[in-house]
Amino acid sequence: MSTFIQLHLLTAYAPSNLNRDDLGRPKTAKMGNSNRLRISSQSLKRAWRTSEYFYQSLSDNIGIRSRRFARELVYKPMVEQGIVDKIAKESAIKIAEQFGKLKKEKTPKDPLDNLDIEQLVHISNDEQRAIAQLVEQLINEKRVPTDDEVKLLRKQNSSIDIALFGRMLADSPSFSVEAACQVSHALGVSSVTIEDDFFTAVDDLNNKDVDAGSAHLGERAFASALFYTYICISRDLLLENLNGDEALVEKTLKALTESATKVAPLGLQNSFASRAYTSYLLIEKGTQQPRSLAVAYFKAICSEDLVNDAITRLEQQLDKFDKVYGQCADSRYVLNTETGTGTLTDALDFVVQK
Known part of the structure; x- marks a missing residue:
């Protein structure tokens, strides 16, 4: 039986535009009966694999x-x-x-x-x-x-990025690599309203007596959400993809976990400074068949205490699955910034323990 590591994250972003669609507006998805803000898994994975947490300890093991x-x-x-x-x-x-x-x-x-x-x-x-x-x-x-x-x-x-996220070579399939890590699109737990920021830029050398107008007019769309992200890793496949190098597997798992909790996509960072740490992290390990907890948010949350209510929903959904299907993981670790439960250091130690 394969050993799976599952990460469930709740991360809040203030008004921002982290991941744009073809019109330059924040990406969205229909979930339940409402529109939600979305960050694509491709955007998340690129942000993580190019982050300093990967390069600090794994620079000799990163592909291009x-x-x-x-x-x-x-x-x-x-x-x-x-x-x-x-x-x-x-x-x-x-x-x-x-x-x-x-x-x-x-x-x-x-x-x-x-x-x-x-x-x-x-x-x-x-x-x-x-x-x-x-x-x-x-x-x-x-x-x-x-x-x-x-x-x-x-x-x-x-190369840890290939081992994690795979490689497909249509003309040389024998050299393709099956991804050991699956990443969901991050989805807002509440319904979203996308707003528009109309802005101007003034020419510092304008002669105000002659020309007091703007030198540039622009518009940017933005929105805010608390995102649920789900990551599933096959530890056995990751070890196989890395040629049985256990030490490299542990470094990779730590780098991925720390990146997922700390690193945001770079979309319009200079305009919004939209950097955030994860408010809640649940790590599960075991040989049981993996499952996302996204169903907890098919009914959009509408409350003044969004973070705590989202945590409650997630933990209630966890208990529901355990009650019906039996214990869905052999061991779990929780980091909760709202209650001060857990530490990132302990979470990183837990994620690499067999």
Whole structure:
């Protein structure tokens, strides 16, 4: 049986626009009979995996996600070392094709655009090292790589972001990695009204006797919510994805948990300073089938004590599932800033204990 780690978080954000839709407005979702504010799981995962909590202890085990890696890791280093443009481009193309289909634009804006692949690909740190070693050899020998040399995909993986969030390679499925971590979209527990902020900017050098008007007019949408976020991690799959490195698994679990409780997406941070710590964290561990507690919020909360009422709803839903299905976890840890229960240090210790 697999061991699952489940994180349930309640995080409050003041008026902000953390994650925008195609019109620049805060993302929403219909839940129950009302609209809720939403932060996409993609936005959350990027904020976490690029946070200082990952890089402080895991900088040697973080991959890159890019379409432009061939121009940056192959073409530019070769040209900078005096390799002729034709050899550098052919080398970049041959290496890029191992990771995805090349873009084929008849009239590219940049001549190097055709060295890029069509879709983002996650490249592990092991693969980055292999690319760097090959490029160094090609520079020394002033040549294009052979077909065997460009087989740079690696099944062995020590990149924690790939181990957590997976990798899909349609053309090379044997090198795909199943994600060990599933992340929900964060959803507001109450109904939402999106408001608009109309603002102006004044030119400091205006001559007020002649021109007292604004130099710029703008509008930004914003909203506020207490978000419920659910994270489910297969500890066994994470260990498998990281080649059985238990120490790396523990570092990864701690970095993910601390990031999830402290790190916000970067959307319009300079305009709203929308940084927040989680008010409530429930960690569950066990071999039981995982389940979200989002059903607690299908009826929107409307109260003056939103945080405490949301915590009560979540804990009541927890008890309901336990009563009907039996104990849904072997062990639990609660961090509650409203009551002063628990500490982050103890939560991080708990999340890595077997």
